[in-house]
Amino acid sequence: MAIVGAVVLFITLVVLGGYFLYRSLPGSAGGGVVSEGAGTSADARSESAKMEVLYVKVVGDSSDVLVRIPGGDVLSDVTMEQGQYVSFDQPSLDVTIGSPDAVEVYVNGELRDISGEEPGYTFTAEAP
Structure with a gap:
């Protein structure tokens, strides 16, 4: 026994x-999850995720997305395909977008137009 x-x-x-x-x-810490944006329940989750500190959705073919805590852990380093999205709710995030013209980016629920930026565009998203 x-x-x-x-x-x-x-x-x-x-x-x-x-x-x-x-x-x-x-890539497995911080609560960010790459999700498909199809279906009613996914659309509802997508809408609520837009209100987080950072929300990135791929509307073009694909884009590399790197999200990390400034001076710290990498939360996400993935190549996302069309329709996928990721969101994070940390107070401060460093973000690098491989193809700015292929994504929609929301910071604190507000759309940030980065479509005219160069590939590899980097910015900081901070909670209000």
Whole structure:
């Protein structure tokens, strides 16, 4: 009976260790999730996400999106395809957009037109 308990404890520790290792990887912290923008419930989530500190939606073919806490962790470093979006609600974020003409960017719920900027455009988004 003690052996069964030890095996169950070992499996539990391995699962928890794997979970926390996954959460510590770059791009998996900070609550930003790349989501598809199709469907009614996704559209509702997209609308509420626009009110966060940062919301980026790809309206063109694709764009690289790098989001990090200034001087700290990388929250997202992905190539997003058309219809995908990501949002974050941290107080301050450094953002780099690979293709500014392919995205819509909302900062604190307000559309920021970056379509005329050069590729690799970088800016800081801060909570009000």
